[in-house]
Amino acid sequence: MDLSNxxxxxxxxxxxxxxxxxxxxxxxxxxxxxxxxxxxxxxxxNVLDELASKLKCKGYEVFGIACNVGNIDELKGLVDKTVEKYGTIDILVNNAAANPVFGPIHETSLDAFDKIMNVNLKAPFELMKLCFPHLRKSSSAAVINISSIGGISPEADLGIYSVSKAALISMSKGFAKEWGEHKIRVNVICPGIIKTKFSEALWSNEKIMSRIMKRLPIKRIGNPDDIGVMALFLASKSASYTTGAVLTADGGFTI
Known part of the structure; x- marks a missing residue:
């Protein structure tokens, strides 16, 4: 069996x-x-241009297109510009997320609720629909939605964020069930605590981390590479018979 590619x-x-x-x-x-x-x-x-230039120096083909996914009207332009640049879309990764609040769920304002849902759920929904005409033409189309372990079991002080991520899991399964006939796979990754700026409120809090470490079979927090390689599996032909899956990368936190 040839595993080279x-x-x-x-x-x-x-x-x-x-x-x-x-x-x-x-x-x-x-x-x-x-x-x-x-x-x-x-x-x-400007940030995207700098990052694209950095990656191109490594010999990679990368292009940046600015888009605020919280503004639904900008999503069509993102898809159109991608197709204009490269002619098609084979893989979509909905990773952008928002969580402007950290605290009791009952203290979450309606404005914060709307922002969380718009970015974490509504944007992936609309972007998947906009990409559909291009994905269905691909010989190996894949959508990967980045949820959270909070979408499996709500996390304290991250109530509405967890709700949005649970809804993203359910929506992904719905798309996977209907898009299988179009040969489009849709899967979900649920990261645990990954050391990024986005999750700094968690990993920088000694009390929270002490509690988390007691539950972790693998005694470390994750890093972005742990998610990157899992996404590669789901995007590649090695996952050609995988759709509707919800994969955790959380050090065993949800066991």
Whole structure:
């Protein structure tokens, strides 16, 4: 059995949101290293241009397109510009997320609720629909939605964020069930605590980390590479019979 290209993304075009740092940037670098043409997206074009230039120096094909996914009207432009640049979309990674609050669920304002749902659920929903005409033309289309272990079991002080991530899991399964006939796979990754700026409120809190470490079979917090390589598996042909799956990368926290 030839395993030399089982994780290859050669000639594939990948669009990744929330890709200017942390998990999203790591996924972009891993995909590019596997041969994909990668579009990285976040809100600031100058940051994306710097990152794309950095990755191109490594011999990777990367292009930045600014988009605030919380503004639904900008999503069509993101898809159109990606197709204009590379002609198609084979892989979509919905990684962009928002959580403007950390505290009791009953203290979450309606404005915060709307922002969380717009970015974490509504944007992936709309972006998947916009990418559908292109994904269905691909010979190996894949969608990867980045949820959270909070989407499996709600986390304290992250109530509505957890709700949004639970809804993303359910929505992904719905898409997976209906899009199988179009040969589009849809899967979910649920990270545990990964050392990124986004989760700093957790890993920088000694009390929280002490409690978490007691539950972790693998006694460390995760790093973005742990998610990047899992995303590569789901994007590649090695996962050609995997759809509707919810994979955790959490050091065993949810066991």
């Amino acid at each position: 089982v994780f290859s993304l050669e000639n594939k075009v990948a669009l990744i949101t929330g890709a200017s740092k942390g998990i999203g940037y790591c996924i972009a670098e891993v995909f590019a290293a596997a041969g994909a043409k990668v579009v990285i997206s976040s809100r600031k074009q």
